[in-house]
Amino acid sequence: MGRKRLTDVRQKEIIKSFYKVAKRIGLENASIAKVADEMGISNGLVMHYFKTRDELLIGLNEYILDRHMHIIASGDNGGVDTWDRLEKLVENLFSRKWNRYFDDGVFYSCYALIYRKKDFNESFRKYLEELHTVLKDKLLEARAHGVICNENLEELTEIIFALIDGAYYYLGMFTERSAEYEKQEKLYIRHTMSLFRKA
Structure with a gap:
């Protein structure tokens, strides 16, 4: 239960960062790498929660x-x-x-x-x-x-x-x-x- 809650929290943080990046530079320019930069984490950590940009778009x-x-x-x-x-x-x-x-x-x-x-x-x-x-x-x-x-x-x-x-x-x-x-x-x-x- 705790693990699921942590996953939900982390996914929401990533989606919010994706939104911030998209708002600043346009959705078409927002990438997993730019989201990782925004959050100060690795690309791999973002991809642990969202395997592809399309998955991130659905989350958005x-x-x-x-x-x-x-x-x-x-x-x-x-x-x-x-x-x-x-x-x-x-x-x-x-x-x-x-x-x-x-x-x-x-x-x-x-x-x-x-x-x-x-x-x-x-x-x-x-x-x-x-x-x-x-x-x-x-x-x-x-x-x-x-x-x-x-x-x-x-x-x-x-x-x-x-x-x-x-x-x-x-x-x-x-x-x-x-x-x-x-x-x-x-x-x-x-x-x-x-x-x-x-x-």
Whole structure:
């Protein structure tokens, strides 16, 4: 048990270092050797935990999932038992909080890999499915509390994520908190809220 815990801790340290290197020099330039340099350890020690760079990429993808899950499942959102709390959840989904948890440049570099690496495609799809499940659970909670009365929450979740993905990509081109940025963000939030039917 102790050995497994130590392995998990060391793997997480390596993934975090991989992320730091990728953020600094770009994912395409991040290598096992550069991660080892970042950590002040040997290449062999990194490869003891991740045999290949592809394995490290899968680990990085899981790290993305963990960080993004924090936004949706965060206690900051509280229980979705009022319209105001539902709106706060939606605002958080469209906010730059995502960027505080994970760098856009690294995220989109990871995203590009789904077209070239089958294992990564499967891992990324699993990551998206888990995010969708967490949001759907929040919407189920809102419906259980009588906040909304939408019936097909699975379909609604898909539509909201399509809006978030497109909006987030586009918002990345604006300076955060600029007038243009805030205008677009409010537009997306308003239209997302219009998808909900009040109970």
